[in-house]
Amino acid sequence: MLVALIALITTVLYFVGGALLMQRLKLTAAGEPPGSRGLPRLFTLWGAAIVLHAFVLYAFLFGENADSLGVFTVVSLTAWVIAAFLFAWSFRHPIHVLGIVLLPFAGVTVALDMALSGVGPATPMDPSLRAHTLLALIAFSLFTIAAIQAAVLAIQTHMLQNHRPGGLIRALPPLSLMDTLLFHIIGWGFIFLTAALATGLFVLEDIFAQHLLQKVVFALIAWVMFAVLLFGRFQFGWRGRKAAHWTLAGFVWLFIAYIGSRMILARLLGV
Known part of the structure; x- marks a missing residue:
């Protein structure tokens, strides 16, 4: 139950982060460059989502089925690595705009992993x-x-x-x-x-x-x-x-x- 609640919060945070990025893009398109305004809030939400996502993955990878890796857990783990890499690089290079696509995608994978865990083959690890x-x-x-x-x-x-x-x-x-x-x-x-x-x-x-x-x-x-x-x-x-x-x-x-x-x-x- 706790893992499901954390997964729900994680999904929401990812989607909120994507929405914030979309909002920044709309402001820029309207000729109002947002600059660094709102970036601390964006990166706080993004970082929190990555941490909570890691907790959900830990529950699947080191819980009762720690010796196997299901299809949707693989996809979720991949999304987590993507989100973490992009998060780290965004501090050095202004490429956080790519999160408009990648953050909602990560949120979807968390939801699918929770809903469909155990579906499909598991790979011995x-x-x-x-x-x-x-x-x-x-x-x-x-x-x-x-x-x-x-x-x-x-x-x-x-x-x-x-x-x-x-x-x-x-x-x-x-x-x-x-x-x-x-x-x-x-x-x-x-x-x-x-x-x-x-x-x-x-x-x-x-x-x-x-x-x-x-x-x-x-x-x-x-x-x-x-x-x-x-x-x-x-x-x-x-x-x-x-x-x-x-x-x-x-x-x-x-x-x-x-x-x-x-x-x-x-x-x-x-x-």
Whole structure:
């Protein structure tokens, strides 16, 4: 009962944080830059949501079912890592506007985890698998932030090229900084994805029996796409729309690998 109440509060805090960010964006669009006004309240709510979300996850990961990890708990844990990373980076770079999408998403995952916990398969969690899973979740979280930023960067580039600077443009950092941050995030995500794939070699026993072949293939495709993107960046200076499109394409393959394939197997094959 206590966990359910905390999960409800967490969900509300995430949505309130997203609403505050939307309000700031509307003020900026109306020509009234909010500056730092309201940011302390936003970050207080955001930080509280992360702490309470961690408590809910702790209850699921180290409670009665501590030896297994369900589908919706994986999604909720991923959302928590995303929210925590973005929260930390927002103190150094003005990218908190990305929380307009990510904070409500985190709130939804908390609610789904509470409502649907125990639905779908649970993955045994021995120490080596825990390490592999943690690396994979960090990689996926970083690439999720990168994908959101790539989408915003594509919109930002399009609006500037068409001489239509809207409220979103005013609320965002300069295009050059957004581009640099994108590849900074992709670089770290690529490191963690490589580590996750490498540790997977020691975790996987029989990819066919464990129904992981499609997951491995899709993750490798994503790895190749991000490797090509990073090579294009350093060798040919890829940026803007091209970088955004490659980022989003790679993220789609990664999403299918980590989330889509698992849910398909859970719903269609019952494994």
